[in-house]
Amino acid sequence: MIKLDAIDEAILNATQAGLPIVRYPYAEVGRRLGLEESDVIARFQRLIADGVVRRIAVAPNHYALGMSANGMTVWDIADDAVSEIGARIGALDYVTHCYRRPRALPDWPYNLFAMVHGTTRDEVEAKRRQIASLIGPACRSSDILYSKRILKKTGVRLTGKGD
Amino acid sequence: MARRNGLAVELDNLDRAILNRLQEDLPQVPDPFAKIAPELGCNPDEIVERLARLREANVVTRFGPFIDAAAMGGAFCLCAIAVPQDRFDDVAEIVNGFHQVAHNYEREHKLNMWFVLATVSLEEIDAVADRIEARTGLKVLRFPKLEEFFIGFKVAA
Known part of the structure; x- marks a missing residue:
């Protein structure tokens, strides 16, 4: 079982609704939380390596795509x-x-x-x-x-x- | 063609290519869209604009990190109940009342109610399923995941 620290949790909570859809999304997450862009990136990389985050990706809406x-x-x-x-x-x-x-x-x-x-x-x-x-x-x-x-x-x- | 509230949302080839590429991992680099732009044959700002539009049109329900709660000690279990038709709505209300029930679908089968339990531990899965049995008087079949064979969904080009 993987332990998350308060900063990991803050990043995941801030991005659960979604990553900002902007050119520099990690910098934007950092700006909102008072973290460096490089720190946000490094933590996502570690969360992925640890298996806590599977990937950063889109979830398509099957119904909207006509796949009803x-x-x-x-x-x-x-x-x-x-x-x-x-x-x-x-x-x-x-x-x-x-x-x-x-x-x-x-x-x-x-x-x-x-x-x-x-x-x-x-x-x-x-x-x-x-x-x-x-x-x-x-x-x-x-x-x-x-x-x-x-x-x-x-x-x-x-x-x-x-x- | 995609639909939103009955309205057609036209997708072109670049939209589809973006949807397919972004179902895989977004690179963890400062300018991730610039990194994937060459393989999509467009410029990074175009990806951002189209992604925002697809999200706005609800063709994309979410863009962000997919968390595996099991890695943090959480547990999930698919469960099913054969609910008598005349009790269906009452049983749905009981089952949905448990906050551990994340999704619940009606399906066309004798086993007509399928839901996912999400709890902090494996022990709690059985405890919650037992409580649902006690509250409904119906057997809750449990189908925990034993092995996963994953691949993303691709939009037909």
């Missing part, structure tokens, strides 16, 4: 093949998240989850078929769960507080 069909495809794959197959599915450009998870037998035989986005359900189905052919006979069964409604969506808190 979203299906969670799930697959039952032999345990000794799932890591190698998961890596290949995760590399597909239309798969946004791909995870190996435990089965919940008898209700749920699937151990690989891959989120697929498309403009229509037909497109998502076509991608699902592509994934199925990529997996081949290692796939014992599969299903797809389309999202119907977002019931809640909040950011993840930096530090949890008991309720």
Whole structure:
């Protein structure tokens, strides 16, 4: 577990809503917090090296991009093949998240989850078929769960507080 | 073409190239946009202007550091409940009332409620899931991540 100091926390809190969209974003963060630009950069580099920050990047809005069909495809794959197959599915450009998870037998035989986005359900189905052919006979069964409604969506808190 | 409140937002090839490049890591250097400008074939101010416009149009929901809370001792777990249709809204209200529930989606399946728990520790995941079971009288299936296969989403060119 990685310990953050007060300056790390200040930088992360100041940028959780986003990095300023300006030519010199790290200098701007530094100006707001009273830090040197070089210090902000060095701390981001260390946070990335430590795995606290995965990357500094954009989150695209799938719905705004017209990708309104979203299906969670799930697959039952032999345990000794799932890591190698998961890596290949995760590399597909239309798969946004791909995870190996435990089965919940008898209700749920699937151990690989891959989120697929498309403009229509037909497109998502076509991608699902592509994934199925990529997996081949290692796939014992599969299903797809389309999202119907977002019931809640909040950011993840930096530090949890008991309720 | 992208949509915002039903309005079409036209994306050109440079917008798409910027969206795709910026899903990867922004360089940690004083002038990061100048560093990536050559590969995009434009000038850095153009990237900043377009990124601001894409953010304004909500084509980009966020631009900034992606934090892995698990690295700081946090824990996450995908959970699912098979909710009887006539109780769906009541159960959603109970589940959403837990601040540890970060996202919650209705999906078309017998397991029709899928949510992510985010807590400070692994032990708390089970404790919260147990409390949701007690409050709803329904079984909460738990699907913690065992392995992640990551690649960014690419906008079709």
